[in-house]
Amino acid sequence: MPASPSTARALNDRLALRLMQQEGPLTAGQLKQLTGLSRPTVADLVERLTASGLIAVVGEAREQRRGPNARLYGIVADRAHLAALDVRTESVSVTVADLLGRVLAEASVPIGGGTGTGLAVERAVALVERTAEEAGARRLHTVGIGAPGLVDPVSGELRDTTGLPEWHRRLVAAVQARLPQARVIVENETNLAALAEQRAGAARDRDTFVLLWLGHGVGAAVVLDGALRRGASGGTGEIGFLPVPGTGTLPSATDCAGGFHSLAGAEAVLRLAREHGLRVPAAPPAAAGGAARGPLVAGLVRSAATAAAEGTGPAGAGPFLDALADGLALGAASVVAVLDPGCVVLGGEVGQAGGEQLAARVAERIRRMSPLPTEVRPGALGGGAVLRGALLTARDRAQEELFAPPGI
Structure with missing residues (x-):
């Protein structure tokens, strides 16, 4: 059954908006060429979208003569403002952006382990309000939140973990x-990191891959055939609980000690560095916790990777990376055996810091353990992937609503 005139108009409007989002400002002639619509149809949709406040004239095309045909139409970026939050164990980072995802303001605040629940919540919410005010955003349309832990796939709420x-x-x-x-909107931090790496990072050419998150803790995100997989309870990727050899014990339902976390978490990396004679700075005080250990571990891995690549630095740098790759490959090979993703991205601060040196070592070990061809890539976005993914999610949701054809 052919679409009704109102439905066809709405679909044409959305198509034009998507093209302006992807290509930037366009003239009516360019819209006609890209959409295949007739000149009168394009003129009508430009008039409708301008009247609705979604697009406006933003300049003139240089290759056109001056006049109506030269007008460049672009999305009105301040039609909606967005916020993204990266909620870590003991810190919060916030970014405020416009409808096109352009960052207008950003800030972060540490929240120590001894901070009471009420005060911690107030500090985080106040940070969002201050950052929005600094960005000139009087009203936030959509807020995307990335947090550790499980997100219920039915309710969309963060579960008690x-x-x-x-x-x-x-x-x-x-x-x-x-x-x-x-x-x-709330989403698991590792899932958001995978979204960001797929849209703007190391997995841009992949519609099936696994992201292994390496920071203070470990996690995984699974993308199959272009879709993020969450599992029946939202727990897909809780790889820290994966039983692996070499830990001396088994994880429990409430504690991942003895699981893959014991081989790949920040404490395990620090222990390996000491065992291989690397100079490890004094551990941060307990109050700083995970907020400081992530950068500390990433710095150690980056220094070791640089030394191994250049053949300089401490003699233990190469063996340290080898030992780290041994542990990482145990978890990665288990995922490969079950999912056959073809590509594993080493994400988070540590994955990015290890670069090609660490990725190549992990790939070599997976080849020895699995007959399934698997490429291993270092993440391109590091710890910033969570915030980037939260902003992409907020932008997609806002545009989905604002650009949606009515009644469809």
């Missing part, structure tokens, strides 16, 4: 209460 601070779960409700007009 042992080992994570209570303020994480309270934060989502508090943001929604203080910003009642905003759409608030």
